[in-house]
Amino acid sequence: MTDRSFAPVHVPQSILDRFKKLPVATIWNHVMKDAGVPLPFMENVQLWTPGKRLAARARTLRFLPPRPDLLAEIRSAGEGPEYRAMARCGPGDVLVADIMGNPQPCIFGDVKALQLKMNNADGIVTDGSIRDLEVMEAEQYGLIIYARGRTPYGNDPWAIPAEENVDIQCGGALVRPGDVLVGDGDGVVVVPSWFAEECVAICEEHEGVEAYIKQKILAEGCAPGKYYPPTPAMWDEYRAQKGRG
Numbered sequence: 395m396t397d398r399s400f401a402p403v404h405v406p407q408s409i410l411d412r413f414k415k416l417p418v419a420t421i422w423n424h425v426m427k428d429a430g431v432p433l434p435f436m437e438n439v440q441l442w443t444p445g446k447r448l449a450a451r452a453r454t455l456r457f458l459p460p461r462p463d464l465l466a467e468i469r470s471a472g473e474g475p476e477y478r479a480m481a482r483c484g485p486g487d488v489l490v491a492d493i494m495g496n497p498q499p500c501i502f503g504d505v506k507a508l509q510l511k512m513n514n515a516d517g518i519v520t521d522g523s524i525r526d527l528e529v530m531e532a533e534q535y536g537l538i539i540y541a542r543g544r545t546p547y548g549n550d551p552w553a554i555p556a557e558e559n560v561d562i563q564c565g566g567a568l569v570r571p572g573d574v575l576v577g578d579g580d581g582v583v584v585v586p587s588w589f590a591e592e593c594v595a596i597c598e599e600h601e602g603v604e605a606y607i608k609q610k611i612l613a614e615g616c617a618p619g620k621y622y623p624p625t626p627a628m629w630d631e632y633r634a635q636k637g638r639g
Contacts, residue, residue: 398588402572405451405590407486410574412594413449418580420597428596429589436565436582438495439521439540443531446538448577450488450516452569452584454562455479457493457501457522457553468556476502479558483515488538490569491555492562493522497543499552504529511535519575519582521565523547540582603632 413421418435425434455476458464468474483489489510491501501518503526510518511530517538518524523545530537542565549555561570567584569575574585585593607621607628614620621628 398592400586400588402570402587403590404572405574405587409590409594410449410451410486412598413574413576413585413590414447416576416594416597416601418576418578418583420600421576421585421593422583424593424596424600425583425585425589429586429593431568431584431586433567434584436519436521436540436567436584438542439519439565439582440542441577441579441581442524442527442539442541442544443517443537444579446517448488448517448519448538448540448575448582450486450575451587452490452519452571452573452575453479453482453487454558454560454569454571455489455491455501455555456557456560456562457491457499457549458556459494460551460554464556465554468554474555475558476506476555477509479555480506480509480513480515482559483510483513485514485516487515488517488519488575489515490562490564490575491518491520491522492564492569493520493549493553495521495542495565496552497523498545498547499523499549500525500545500547501549501555503548504533504535507535507537510537519564519577521563522549522553538577540577602636603629606632606635
C-alpha cells in the first residue's frame with residue numbers, strides 16, 4: 395500500500411456515477427488489496443429492491459440496547475437521532491443503520507422513511523430488518539434498500555436509535571461518515587472516502603482488461619485459463635491496444 399492521506403474527503407456525484415457501473419466483487423477485491431481494509435464487505439445484508447444499483451455517501455445512525463438512563467438522555471436532547479441522521483441525507487447519500495446485526499428489530503417503517511423520500515436520498519442500508527416495503531414501493535419512495543431481512547416488528551424492545559454521524563459497523567464492516575457504499579445483487583461494499591477516486595480508476599481498468607480477455611477467449615474458443623488471471627504481459631497488451639483505440 396502506497397503512502398496516502400487518510401483524511402476523509404467529500405466524494406462528488408461524478409465518482410458515485412462511475413461506481414454504479416462496476417461490480418461489487420471487483421471493488422471488494424481492490425479495497426481489501428490496495429487500500430488495506432480487511433473487512434469491507436457487509437455480511438448478511440441483501441438487496442430488497444431488485445434492479446437498482448447503489449453508490450452513495452454514508453450518513454450513519456447507531457442503535458443501542460435500550461436502558462432508562464440512555465432513553466432519558468436521548469429524549470432530553472429533543473429531536474431523535476434518526477431524524478437528525480435522515481436530515482443529513484440528500485441526493486447521493488444513503489442512511490446506514492447499525493442495529494448490531496439483529497434480524498428481529500426494524501430501524502423504522504414507511505412513515506419515518508418519508509423524510510428520506512422528501513430529501514431525495516438514495517436509500518437505506520442496515521444490518522437489521524426493514525418493514526413496510528410494499529408501501530414504500532407503491533407510494534414510489536424511490537429508495538434503494540439493503541437489509542438483513544424483513545419483519546413486522548418495530549425496534550422495541552431490542553434497540554433504540556442512540557447516535558448519529560459517528561463511526562459504526564454494519565454487517566461487520568466499519569462505516570465512517572462520508573464513506574462510499576456500493577451495492578449490487580451481491581451485496582454492499584464500503585469504500586473509504588479517501589480511497590474512492592483511486593479505487594474507481596483501478597476498478598475501471600480491472601474491468602477493462604477482463605473484458606478484453608473475454609473477447610480473446612471467445613474469439614479463440616480456448617479455455618479461460620489461457621489468459622486469466624491476467625499476466626503482466628496481458629496487462630501490457632491490453633494497455634497497448636487501449637492506447638491505440
